[in-house]
Amino acid sequence: MIGFGAEEDHFVAELTYNYGVGEYRLGNDFLGLTLQSSQAVSNAKRLGWPLSEVGEDLYLAEAPGGYHFYLVDKEQPPNDPVQKVCLAVSDLERSTHYWSSLLGMQVMERNEEKKTVLLGFGDSQCKLELNDIGGKVDHGTAFGRIAFSCPRKQLTDIEALMKKENQKILTPLVSLDTPGKATVEVVILADLDDHEICFVGDEAFRQLSIIDPNGNALLDKAMAEDKSNEWFAKHNKQKASA
Template identity: 40%
Template sequence: MGGGRVKALPYVLKVGGRPSNIRFFRELLGMTVLRHEEFEGCKATCNGPYDGKWSKTMIGSEDKHFVVELTYNYGVGEYRLGNDFKVIPYFNDTKKNALLGYADNQCKLELQDIGGPVDHGTAFGRIAFACPREELPHIEEQMKKKKNQKILTPLVPEAFEELSQTDPNANDLLNDAMASDKSEEWFAKGKMQKPSA
């Protein structure tokens, strides 16, 4: 096999929830849909041992590199995951970050390579998300039972959203609070340093 002439073909993943999978690859990972095709069946069982309508979507960074083929069978809701597949490393040599978000008009979370192990220290934060109230009990239940995750703040009233409403005086209030903060001077007078948490 010639070194530069051999190219891996797409890795095929059978997906049951096409919209959520497409959103993951396209919006969260920033991949591009390179090709999409719809089929009525396949005698060669390209889509697996299933009859009926199916599709394949080639998605990746660009067509010169490895891509993923998402095979969707209209009559299949989900697939049982085995333990044969663990990871597709997705990175490039120049970017050492990932930008994640739910929609173009919402804030983004950028993850950056820091060149070593993560040390959360004591100043680590957390993030809050807003969603319709009727969805919260289901989300909490999933996190507690299925994902074994801790809910830091259980279901709260929708008025919580008021915390992120714009206050036209916020900048002045912050500046005033910082200007009137004399804690550094207080510690200095007592020949002390502010303690670390």
């Protein structure tokens, strides 16, 4: 889990490395993550990372694997620099209804020209942008899910509402054990375009999401110890494509 601060008040991304898989096929479902940080822009330039200027003070960077990051070349705000996550939808009005009327997000901005709607649960939190692509949403093989934490007692209400509205429930309310740590409860949904949405009980989640002061060192150690490329070369094999 990687981000600019604690998960209780910052957006974080979950990076998953699956051993033996060397490549994933991107779909058109995830349209990018936007963050405001002049430092990120200067870091990219210093490291020679390709940047494309796509607007005033706005750059596009492509991460390994093809994921898009939009970098706003302005001073990093005191709260979360991650401004929004953009998902593709096939029907903007129906999707807006789903995310606002059913899931309770507030519509904060509409752009008829770009066919986008910006939603959020709070002004200080990372926003969700829906972008109507005018066609089918393809999740490829590299898809992930959006996750929110909420008071545990709300999980049953969310599940009940989805059942009442005949919406997709991928995983009914379930308890997940983590040895030696808190047991969290989750319910996983899918919207009209099959974007996966996970709601997690906040009380237990806060116990699981405490920042590990050794996190960076542990990640570096794990990457250094990964010898999968050498193993595949030694055995004259290729990593699979998902």
